Amino acid sequence: MTLPPTRWELAGEDNRGYGRHFADSVARGVDVDGEARFLDAMAARASRILDIGSGMGRVAAALRARGHDVVATEPDAALREQSRATYPDLEVLPHEALALDPAEVGTFDLVAVVGNVMVYVGEDTERPVLERVRDLLAPDGRAAVGFHLTAIKAGSRTYPAEEFVADAEAAGLRVVHRFGSYELHEPSDEYAVWVLARA
Structure with a gap:
């Protein structure tokens, strides 16, 4: 199956600042574990967690350090290379969300789609991506999704809260x-963190 290009791919070199920013933050000892703490609090000990769009590996590595069984997946080759250099013990699959087959990777207690992944998926693939997230959840599993609601990052899209909720519900998920x-923090018009489950 040929997948449409993601917005991340189309942005090209304009999004390389992401990797540099977090490499610098890690090197300076800045706390970059906010998402991981949130996800860890959602999960029972030794949960099976999928990190879709794992980037340079910081969230997946932090979850592994907390004792979870983590599968990381990142389609961007440069970010996978950065992940290998920063967290050499973390294996990262080269898949984007729509290339993940539950028959091959199994299902998960928690699926993480954090760090603005949803505003970088391919045009008109939001609902198929959310359907794939649903299919990757264990029966009692949950998903965590976080993104800027307005397009403040290179190549990203504006994704209003109402549209995301409609897409999630159409994909068989509930907020x-x-x-x-x-x-x-309480909901805002700038950034949203959602916890989803099967409808």
Whole structure:
């Protein structure tokens, strides 16, 4: 199956600042574990967690360090290379969300789609991506999705909260919680963190 190009791919070199930013933050000892703490709090010990769009590996590595069984997946070759250099013990699959087959990778207690992944998927693939997330969930599994609601990053899209909820519901998911940050701030118009479950 030929997948449409993601917005991340189309942005090309304009999005290389992401990897540089987090490499610098890790090198300076800055706390970059906000998403991982949120995800860890959602999960029972030794949960099976899928990190879709794992980037340079910081969230997946932090979850592994907390004792979870983590599968990381990142289609961007440069970010996979950065991940290998920063976290050499973390295996990263080269798949984007729509290339993940539940028959091959199994299902998960928690699926993480954080770090603006949803605003970089291919045009008109939001619902298929969310359907794939649904299919990758264990029966009682949950998904965590976080993104900027307006297009402030190179190549990203504006994704209003109402449209995301409609897409999630059409994909067979329901909203369990909505927060304004990974520190559980109240919902805002800038950033949204969603907890989803099968409908």
